[in-house]
Amino acid sequence: MEKSEESSLVMPGESLCVIEEFEPGPGAYEGSDGKVYSQVVGVPVYDLDERIVKVEKLSKKLSIPEIGDVVLARVIDVKSIYAAVKIFEVEGKPPLTGLFSGILHISQVSTSFVRTLYDVVRIGDIIRAQVLNRAPLYQISIRGREFGVVYALCSECLTPLVLRSLQLFCPKCRRVEKRKVAFSYYMVRRSSA
Amino acid sequence: MSQLVRKVERPPRLIDEEGRRADGRKVDELRRIKIEVGVLKNADGSCYLEQGRNKIMAAVYGPRELHPRHLAMPDRAILRCRYHMVPFSVLERKSPAPTRREIELSKVIREALEPAIFLEYFPRTTIDVFIEVIQADGGTRCAGITAAAVALADAGIPMRDLVAAIAVGKVEGQLVLDPMDLEDRYGEADMPVAMMPSLGKITLLQADGLMTLEEFEKALELAMRGIKEIYNKQKEALREKYLAIKREVEVT
Numbered sequence: 001m002e003k004s005e006e007s008s009l010v011m012p013g014e015s016l017c018v019i020e021e022f023e024p025g026p027g028a029y030e031g032s033d034g035k036v037y038s039q040v041v042g043v044p045v046y047d048l049d050e051r052i053v054k055v056e057k058l059s060k061k062l063s064i065p066e067i068g069d070v071v072l073a074r075v076i077d078v079k080s081i082y083a084a085v086k087i088f089e090v091e092g093k094p095p096l097t098g099l100f101s102g103i104l105h106i107s108q109v110s111t112s113f114v115r116t117l118y119d120v121v122r123i124g125d126i127i128r129a130q131v132l133n134r135a136p137l138y139q140i141s142i143r144g145r146e147f148g149v150v151y152a153l154c155s156e157c158l159t160p161l162v163l164r165s166l167q168l169f170c171p172k173c174r175r176v177e178k179r180k181v182a183f184s185y186y187m188v189r190r191s192s193a
Numbered sequence: 194m195s196q197l198v199r200k201v202e203r204p205p206r207l208i209d210e211e212g213r214r215a216d217g218r219k220v221d222e223l224r225r226i227k228i229e230v231g232v233l234k235n236a237d238g239s240c241y242l243e244q245g246r247n248k249i250m251a252a253v254y255g256p257r258e259l260h261p262r263h264l265a266m267p268d269r270a271i272l273r274c275r276y277h278m279v280p281f282s283v284l285e286r287k288s289p290a291p292t293r294r295e296i297e298l299s300k301v302i303r304e305a306l307e308p309a310i311f312l313e314y315f316p317r318t319t320i321d322v323f324i325e326v327i328q329a330d331g332g333t334r335c336a337g338i339t340a341a342a343v344a345l346a347d348a349g350i351p352m353r354d355l356v357a358a359i360a361v362g363k364v365e366g367q368l369v370l371d372p373m374d375l376e377d378r379y380g381e382a383d384m385p386v387a388m389m390p391s392l393g394k395i396t397l398l399q400a401d402g403l404m405t406l407e408e409f410e411k412a413l414e415l416a417m418r419g420i421k422e423i424y425n426k427q428k429e430a431l432r433e434k435y436l437a438i439k440r441e442v443e444v445t
Contacts, residue, residue, distance in 0.1 A: 013354025039351035
C-alpha cells in the first residue's frame with residue numbers, strides 16, 4: 001500500500017483499502033462491501049505493524065465531553081446528596097454551541113467521608129470537574145486537588161469570594177464560607193461565568 | 194436583476210431546435226455550482242451554495258444536548274432538520290411561517306441525510322441542520338441536501354459518505370437535468386434524487402408528473418451522472434478549505 005503524500009487528504013466515503021489489508025481504526029469504518037472507508041475529512045495513517053488504518057481528523061474536533069475530559073460547569077441546584085450542573089466548557093475543545101447537563105454525586109466529591117453537599121458547592125458556583133461517562137446526563141467527579149470550586153460568590157452579598165488562608169472569605173461582608181475549593185481557585189478564566 | 198423581478202411567463206419554446214434550454218443549457222447540463230465551506234462563525238459546520246440562481250445557506254449544530262429531553266434516544270443521536278425559505282426568496286413574498294411544503298421537505302431531507310451519519314456514536318444527543326433558502330429557482334430541496342452534507346462534514350461529524358442530490362425533469366417530452374423553476378412549472382415531470390455516491394446508495398427518490406418506465410430508468414441514470422459531478426464539487430470545496438488547514442498543521 002504505497003500512498004503519495006500529496007493526495008493524502010480524504011473525504012467521508014472515500015475508500016482507503018479493503019478489509020483484508022487494514023482494519024478500520026478511529027475515523028474509518030468497514031462498509032458492507034468489505035472495503036474500508038473514511039468517516040471524516042482528514043489524513044489517513046496506515047499502521048503497518050498493527051494493520052490498522054485510521055483517519056486523523058482535520059475538520060473541527062467535536063466539542064462533546066468524553067470520559068476523562070476536564071470540564072467547567074456552573075452549579076444550578078444543590079441537594080444534600082447530589083448537585084445539578086450545566087457544563088459550559090470542555091478544556092481543550094472548541095466552544096460548545098449548547099450547554100450539557102451534568103450531575104455531581106456526593107460520593108464523587110472526595111475519597112474521604114462527606115456529610116452533606118451543602119459544604120461542598122453552592123448554587124451559582126463554577127466548578128472544574130472530570131467527566132465519568134460518555135453521554136448526557138454526564139456524571140462528574142471533583143475528587144482530587146485540581147478539581148472543585150474555582151469561582152464562587154458570597155451567599156449574602158454576591159461579592160466574589162477570595163481564598164484566604166485556605167478559607168473562602170467575602171471581602172465585603174467578612175463572611176467565611178465552606179466549599180471544596182480547587183487548587184486553581186479564581187485563576188481559571190471566567191469565559192461565560 | 195430585471196429578470197428576477199419580472200413575472201415568470203412561459204416562453205413559446207422551453208427547448209429550441211438546437212436542443213438549448215431557456216437559459217442556454219443543454220438538456221444534460223447542470224447549472225453553475227459554487228460551494229463555500231465554513232462561512233458561519235457560530236455554527237459547528239456550515240456551507241453556502243449557489244446553483245444557478247439558487248442561493249442556500251446550511252448550518253449544522255451538534256452533537257449537543259436535546260431539549261425537550263424526552264425526544265432523546267438512549268442508543269443514538271437524533272437528527273433534526275429545518276428547511277426554510279426566507280420571505281424574499283421568491284417573486285411573491287412568502288410568509289416566514291413554515292408551510293406544509295417546508296415541513297414535508299424538512300422531513301424528506303432529514304431522511305435523505307440520516308443514513309449517511311453515524312448517529313449511534315452520540316447517544317442522547319441531537320444534531321441540528323438548518324437550511325435557509327435565500328433565493329429560490331427550482332431544485333432547492335436537492336441543493337439544500339447537497340449543502341447540508343457539506344456542512345455536516347465541516348462540523349466533523351462522522352459520516353458514511355457525503356450526500357449529493359439533483360432533480361431530473363421532463364420538458365416538452367425530453368428529459369432534462371437540473372430543471373429550474375420555469376421548467377418545473379411548465380414541464381411534465383420532476384424527479385429529485387439524492388445519493389451517497391461512492392456507496393451507490395439512493396437516499397431520496399421522489400417523482401411527480403408522468404413518465405414511462407423507460408423514461409424513469411433514463412432519468413435515474415441522468416440523475417446519477419449529475420450527482421457524480423456535484424459530488425466532485427462538494428469534495429473540491431472541502432478539499433480547498435482543509436488543504437489550507439493541513440498545511441498550517443504541518444508548518445507548526
